[in-house]
Amino acid sequence: MAAVETRTIEEIEKSGQWWWWAEHKRSKRLDYLRKAVWKKGAKGSGYQPGVKVDLERAVLFTEAFKANEHDSLRMRYAKALANVFDNITIFIQDHAQIMGYLGSRPHTIVWHPEILFLLNEDLYNDRTVIPEPVDENLKLIRELCDYWNPQTTGAKVFNLVPPEEIVKLLTGVIGWGLPISRIGYATKQWDYMFRLGLEGIIAEIDERIKEAEDRIYNKVPDPEDLPYYEKLDVWKSMKVVLEAVIRWARRYSRLAKIIAENFETDPKRKEELLRIAEVCWKVPAKPPEHLHESLQFDHFIQIACRYEACEGAWPARPDYWHGPFYDKDVNQDKVLTHEEALDLTGEFLIRCYEVGWFWLMLARDTLQGITGTWVWTIGGVNEDGTDACNDMTDCLLEAARLVRVANPTFAFRYHPNVRMKTLREVFECIRQGLGYPSMRNDPILITNAMHWHKHPLREARRWVHQACMSPCPDTKLGCQPFRMANATIIAAKAIEYALFDGYDNVLQMQFGPHTGDASKFETFEELYQAWYTQVKWMMDTLVKLTNGGRYMAQFLDPRPLLSGLYERCVELGVDSSHPSERGNSWITFFAWMETGDSLAAVKKLVFDEKKYTMAQLIEALRNNWEGYEEMRMDFVRAPKWGNDDDYVDQIHVRCHRDVAKHSWEIKDPTGNPWPPLPENIAAYVTNATKVWALPNGRRLGDTLYDGGCSPGAGLDKKGPTAVLRSVAKIDHIGDVRATLLNQRLSPQQLAGEKGFHIWHSYIKTWAELGIDHVQFNMVDNETLKAAQREPEKYPELIVRIAGYSAHFVDLNKKTQDTIIARNVQELGV
Amino acid sequence: MSDWEQLRQQWLQGAISKGRREMPEKACAMCSNFRQNSASAAGDGLCTAIKIGEKNKPVFDNTDASDCPHYKEIDRVRTDTSEFMWDPQFRPQRQIEEK
Numbered sequence: 003m004a005a006v007e008t009r010t011i012e013e014i015e016k017s018g019q020w021w022w023w024a025e026h027k028r029s030k031r032l033d034y035l036r037k038a039v040w041k042k043g044a045k046g047s048g049y050q051p052g053v054k055v056d057l058e059r060a061v062l063f064t065e066a067f068k069a070n071e072h073d074s075l076r077m078r079y080a081k082a083l084a085n086v087f088d089n090i091t092i093f094i095q096d097h098a099q100i101m102g103y104l105g106s107r108p109h110t111i112v113w114h115p116e117i118l119f120l121l122n123e124d125l126y127n128d129r130t131v132i133p134e135p136v137d138e139n140l141k142l143i144r145e146l147c148d149y150w151n152p153q154t155t156g157a158k159v160f161n162l163v164p165p166e167e168i169v170k171l172l173t174g175v176i177g178w179g180l181p182i183s184r185i186g187y188a189t190k191q192w193d194y195m196f197r198l199g200l201e202g203i204i205a206e207i208d209e210r211i212k213e214a215e216d217r218i219y220n221k222v223p224d225p226e227d228l229p230y231y232e233k234l235d236v237w238k239s240m241k242v243v244l245e246a247v248i249r250w251a252r253r254y255s256r257l258a259k260i261i262a263e264n265f266e267t268d269p270k271r272k273e274e275l276l277r278i279a280e281v282c283w284k285v286p287a288k289p290p291e292h293l294h295e296s297l298q299f300d301h302f303i304q305i306a307c308r309y310e311a312c313e314g315a316w317p318a319r320p321d322y323w324h325g326p327f328y329d330k331d332v333n334q335d336k337v338l339t340h341e342e343a344l345d346l347t348g349e350f351l352i353r354c355y356e357v358g359w360f361w362l363m364l365a366r367d368t369l370q371g372i373t374g375t376w377v378w379t380i381g382g383v384n385e386d387g388t389d390a391c392n393d394m395t396d397c398l399l400e401a402a403r404l405v406r407v408a409n410p411t412f413a414f415r416y417h418p419n420v421r422m423k424t425l426r427e428v429f430e431c432i433r434q435g436l437g438y439p440s441m442r443n444d445p446i447l448i449t450n451a452m453h454w455h456k457h458p459l460r461e462a463r464r465w466v467h468q469a470c471m472s473p474c475p476d477t478k479l480g481c482q483p484f485r486m487a488n489a490t491i492i493a494a495k496a497i498e499y500a501l502f503d504g505y506d507n508v509l510q511m512q513f514g515p516h517t518g519d520a521s522k523f524e525t526f527e528e529l530y531q532a533w534y535t536q537v538k539w540m541m542d543t544l545v546k547l548t549n550g551g552r553y554m555a556q557f558l559d560p561r562p563l564l565s566g567l568y569e570r571c572v573e574l575g576v577d578s579s580h581p582s583e584r585g586n587s588w589i590t591f592f593a594w595m596e597t598g599d600s601l602a603a604v605k606k607l608v609f610d611e612k613k614y615t616m617a618q619l620i621e622a623l624r625n626n627w628e629g630y631e632e633m634r635m636d637f638v639r640a641p642k643w644g645n646d647d648d649y650v651d652q653i654h655v656r657c658h659r660d661v662a663k664h665s666w667e668i669k670d671p672t673g674n675p676w677p678p679l680p681e682n683i684a685a686y687v688t689n690a691t692k693v694w695a696l697p698n699g700r701r702l703g704d705t706l707y708d709g710g711c712s713p714g715a716g717l718d719k720k721g722p723t724a725v726l727r728s729v730a731k732i733d734h735i736g737d738v739r740a741t742l743l744n745q746r747l748s749p750q751q752l753a754g755e756k757g758f759h760i761w762h763s764y765i766k767t768w769a770e771l772g773i774d775h776v777q778f779n780m781v782d783n784e785t786l787k788a789a790q791r792e793p794e795k796y797p798e799l800i801v802r803i804a805g806y807s808a809h810f811v812d813l814n815k816k817t818q819d820t821i822i823a824r825n826v827q828e829l830g831v
Numbered sequence: 832m833s834d835w836e837q838l839r840q841q842w843l844q845g846a847i848s849k850g851r852r853e854m855p856e857k858a859c860a861m862c863s864n865f866r867q868n869s870a871s872a873a874g875d876g877l878c879t880a881i882k883i884g885e886k887n888k889p890v891f892d893n894t895d896a897s898d899c900p901h902y903k904e905i906d907r908v909r910t911d912t913s914e915f916m917w918d919p920q921f922r923p924q925r926q927i928e929e930k
């Protein structure tokens with residue numbers, strides 16, 4: 003049990019234990035709702051006690067899927083989903099104002115049995131999440147597994163790949179999972195939905211259906227009309243499911259009304275319930291007109307889409323879309339007070355935090371503590387380039403400090419004309435130890451989106467984060483229908499392969515192409531070219547599969563609901579996966595910065611100083627440095643990234659440039675390149691045992707570097723300015739899609755008004771240097787170590803991992819240790 | 832059907848096991864030659880000691896290893912199973928009784 007707090011608010015604030023401060027400051031409603039949350043993120047890799055899988059969604063989906071076997075796959079999915087919306091148990095939590103829950107009970111996580119046979123077997127074998135009565139439910143799960151496994155999308159994608167390639171893909175070295183649309187994530191097109199409401203979209207669909215039927219049935223036969231048979235099915239399936247979403251929302255409306263009129267005794271709550279009934283009747287059927295309605299609309303759509311698919315990220319720009327409603331209700335019409343808006347906004351965050359589904363252990367491992375990388379974009383500019391910060395931006399930041407959830411987190415689009423009031427709110431969130439917002443350099447990323455994917459300027463200014471890092475506009479042709487999270491490589495393996503002729507020492511088999519016996523390399527250039535061949539091969543192998551998965555998704559894995567929410571799809575009569583958007587692919591490079599550090603160490607010690615031979619190096623590495631400690635320390639002491647040392651930095655730059663060059667040679671299904679995006683989530687820990695010993699002095703099992711362009715933990719010896727100078731040598735427009743910089747700051751140094759000015763001048767330098775990202779942890783080691791010792795006293799302590807935040811106590815010890823090991827930077831030093 | 836094609840079928844069917852996976856006393860999961868696949872969590876992995884052509888043979892964590900001549904027991908260091916699956920000796924965490 004948590005300790006009872008007896009300190010005054012001032013004392014709590016001074017101690018830096020902001021979670022106690024938040025508890026005192028937030029409204030009674032927010033306090034209740036925040037404490038009533040069932041945490042769905044894994045602790046380490048297991049679900050929290052009491053969290054159970056929800057079988058209703060799986061049963062209802064299967065029931066209707068079976069009953070409509072003569073329909074197309076797309077229509078069967080649509081009817082199956084409609085059956086879920088019509089029949090899943092709904093409930094209204096005390097004090098809640100925003101409705102819509104993923105699962106039929108507050109403590110449940112839904113299961114999508116149609117996606118992946120591996121996931122299904124994982125559930126069947128899980129020892130904690132099977133609900134009571136266990137034997138009976140296991141029998142049911144077995145039946146569902148047997149029915150679905152052979153026809154899951156995963157099984158179909160499995161069959162796209164030559165069998166011997168599967169071995170490589172499942173190792174995780176190339177690809178992180180399989181390219182399946184239902185485990186990707188999608189940007190939502192709010193301008194379309196908010197303009198028309200779902201009824202307006204259905205009216206557009208009806209017009210298209212009529213036009214198609216005219217073409218097919220009432221015209222002189224023309225082969226050009228033949229695709230309309232297919233399109234007709236697409237439009238009809240969209241309509242089936244959009245109508246079901248409206249019915250689902252209205253079930254909440256009816257339930258709220260029933261409770262209000264028959265059971266609720268508190269007149270104030272009764273009034274609230276009647277208002278909820280009105281809101282849920284209106285949205286998402288019709289366009290929203292007030293803040294409560296716009297937030298409710300948004301939440302219904304996000305939840306509905308997660309009934310359709312495991313969308314593992316949550317691209318959103320809530321201040322941009324809800325800001326006008328805040329302004330109208332609070333500032334202009336004064337029908338809502340700021341405090342009431344804050345309550346709604348806080349609840350909006352909590353509702354997102356409690357969303358979860360049963361997910362593979364691999365995903366639970368790499369996203370410890372959360373259920374997906376739900377990074378919401380705030381700030382930035384409007385389409386005309388003016389500052390987009392508004393009172394909703396501030397309200398979101400204030401609400402975040404009060405509810406202190408680890409998901410969603412925010413990423414702030416910083417630009418030189420950002421309003422100071424908002425920037426102070428941003429700083430306050432960071433100072434209070436949330437680890438977010440991360441800071442994004444808006445002008446750089448707008449140009450970056452134009453450079454790589456040819457988004458026009460006005461659209462590029464509408465960018466939102468796809469997951470942790472990548473920008474993409476939420477416009478008609480910008481919206482990315484599914485990010486194939488599998489498009490990931492463990493980049494450090496390319497160094498390993500270059501040194502061992504393509505042989506994988508961990509997996510003990512030939513993995514990459516033969517690039518020659520490195521012990522016989524006579525020049526640095528030979529090694530570099532071997533590495534370049536290996537990394538290109540990794541990118542090509544990955545992209546071949548991922549392109550296939552993306553292209554085939556429209557046939558193997560259609561998403562009628564998501565398709566019906568996209569103007570592009572409604573207009574063309576195509577599935578969301580049809581590659582007719584502008585494109586926004588990238589390859590996530592896990593473990594990237596080891597590359598330059600390793601190459602530099604070899605160049606210096608073998609080829610320049612000739613202290614060791616290649617043969618000696620290979621032998622030492624083959625032995626995982628065992629018996630070569632003195633030599634290893636020489637390689638550890640070789641020049642490292644993050645110290646503004648051109649010797650090593652220019653090697654990093656060259657690697658970046660060459661990889662970027664190759665990105666243009668490999669195209670995605672929309673015809674656009676596949677740029678690299680180095681970052682790590684928590685994979686820098688979980689991949690530690692998949693990457694063999696490296697010439698930067700790392701041994702098998704040692705933690706990898708935590709960021710995308712961050713120096714290795716403790717290897718940046720020259721302070722924060724040197725880190726920035728190194729990082730600025732990368733071209734953040736042309737070399738990468740984005741890249742991630744982790745920094746730890748001292749909470750003591752950044753206290754008070756002076757603290758804000760120190761931080762602000764750091765941010766100005768960072769922005770002027772053209773670096774696209776930076777994020778901060780501002781919790782001291784003393785607190786982190788105390789939380790390791792007595793986790794029960796620190797349940798609400800939040801830290802930034804790499805691309806996402808999590809409660810510190812939900813991380814495994816090794817990940818916790820890596821955060822403690824990061825250097826704390828004193829700014830202005 | 833090629834060896835690999837057969838393996839694919841086994842793979843798909845291997846995942847469609849009728850019973851809940853139980854660990855034999857000696858299983859691939861406890862062998863240091865086993866590498867759990869990281870793109871799944873359904874207990875499938877690769878044996879680094881037995882090859883098909885140049886590549887590792889797919890096995891499951893609960894494959895009975897009582898007759899395997901290459902079996903080499905892992906060191907079980909940690910006892911907290913909330914730790915991640917590949918640590919410290921690529922040890923899959925579930926269903927193995929901790930020592």
Ligand code: SF4
Pocket residue numbers: 858859862863864865877878879880881890894896899900901902903
């Ligand atoms: S060596 Fe034998 S016991 Fe070990 S993983 Fe391979 S098949 Fe299983």
